[in-house]
Amino acid sequence: MLSLRQLEVFLAVIETGSTTRAAEAVALSQSAASNALSELESRLGEKLFDRVGKRLVLNASGRALQPRARTLLVQARDAEALFRGGGGQLKVGASTTIGNYLLPRLLGAAGADLPCERVEIANTDDIAERMLRFELDLGLIEGRALHPDLVMTPWRQDEMVIVAVPGFAGQPLETLPWIMREPGSGTRSVVEQELFGKLERGRPALEGVQPVLELGSSEAIHNALRAGLGVSCLSRHVVQQSLQSGELQVLAPERSIRRQLYLLRHRQRPDTAVVARFLACCPPEA
Template sequence: MISTRQLHYFVEIAESGSFSAAAERLFIAQSALSRQIKELESQLDTQLFERTARQPRLTAAGLAFLPRARTLLVDLEKAQRLARDVGHGVQGSLRLNHSSTVPLTGQLLSRLSGYLHDHPGVAMEIAQQSSEAQLVELADDRLDVGLLRLPVLRQHEGLNVVPLFEESLLLAVAGDHPLAGETRVGLAQLRDERFISIPHRQRGGLSYLSAELCMAAGFFPNAARVVSRKTTQLQLIQAGFGVALLPQCMQEIAPPSLRFVALTDEGCSSTVAIAYRRDAGPLVQQFIAHMCGPSQ
């Protein structure tokens, strides 16, 4: 089988014009160089050089073979570089999903932008998905990274769920709601309100946390006539169907007519986490290190 070394030697002789000059540039003995070229010619079953007293000349076969040999060496170098970059986590494709209450704004967007700027060889496919569904996709190896909001109800073997940051929860109401003009409210004041986000018995996330906080204040949230666990809840609040406890980051994507009111109760905060497989490859591990590193 033809070796990379033989191709490299052949191109070097053709470009330098002599076996002796090529041997000097390659730092090998001329006899060893001649032996490799003879083996290459044997593999090809044709002569590549006419050995003359003055300089070796390429045969017709050698002239035809030279540009292809150069192309093969260039392609091999590209393949080696690609393998090395992928192996070191600087090239490849990432599948990333985020929950509806973890919009790609603020510090998340800044870190994602910084990562992609520093890694031009990485492409990213992003979609929206519930926190619990992300964990299932990760466990089945159909997803690389998940951005979700704690708590999650189901634990999956082989996954890491790492907290990224906490942010305050705020009361979101329509602009004409009686509480819209308040600067701070207590959860107990929401006993008779209708909540457009009610926890699902098989899902954790923000609605689950909101219900826990309300129960700690002495009541379970009343369901509005129309409920949603998606970003459409912002439109439902704007339309006056009900209220919701939302993380501070949601202000950045909310309609301008919505009002966000601070909560006086302790513990009214929510945690954003990043999830990935423990056996993830270098590309994912490098991305996780970037996202979990010190703030830029």
């Protein structure tokens, strides 16, 4: 019968490329790690790696086993967490707007009722990749993650508004210098679909817009807007204080966007106790 230790060594060899470094990663001797890998290959009747010099390179058989090995190890760890006090710690991945603005308020309101070991803030594509590798318990994303192993559930809604310093008011939006998020960002995807598509809610789309600047976070764009460098479409969560102070102004309020925020789960990973606690504290909006 396959053992969890064998699968753990197998995955560690994939990450490190050798049994020596894999042994260090899983706190085994080099001989014990080599034996575990040999026993796994013997049990399966297949070589899982090609030996290229001193390096082990994953082959087709190894690639077929890899996602199943990850799933089994994660499920074993989840089972252990059920019997620890409170069900363990939560590892959440959040898109930048959610992670920087919405999630801190939710965690603060939950307090000690929602232990959170780590929050990874990245764009939607990166969160999806980490969910696929079972590195996160739950994702909170602004865009779409279209992978058969990932399940998106509507969670909350957000309003996105076109904003700039008041000096840009009254000018055609197509002529203004646009500042955008990087490709792969949920914010970028929504703006491209809703404002720059062929038809934007029955109105002519904004055509011919080319960003003059791409920045890797909404906060960076916010600061660029305050400096008068251009116009952008951002979550109201990001710019609320600047709107209240008058430093920024909403342009074309009729073009504001209501976008869906999503919970992201792995199809092969049932909710753990701590995920259930998160959903109880931060439920989807009706």
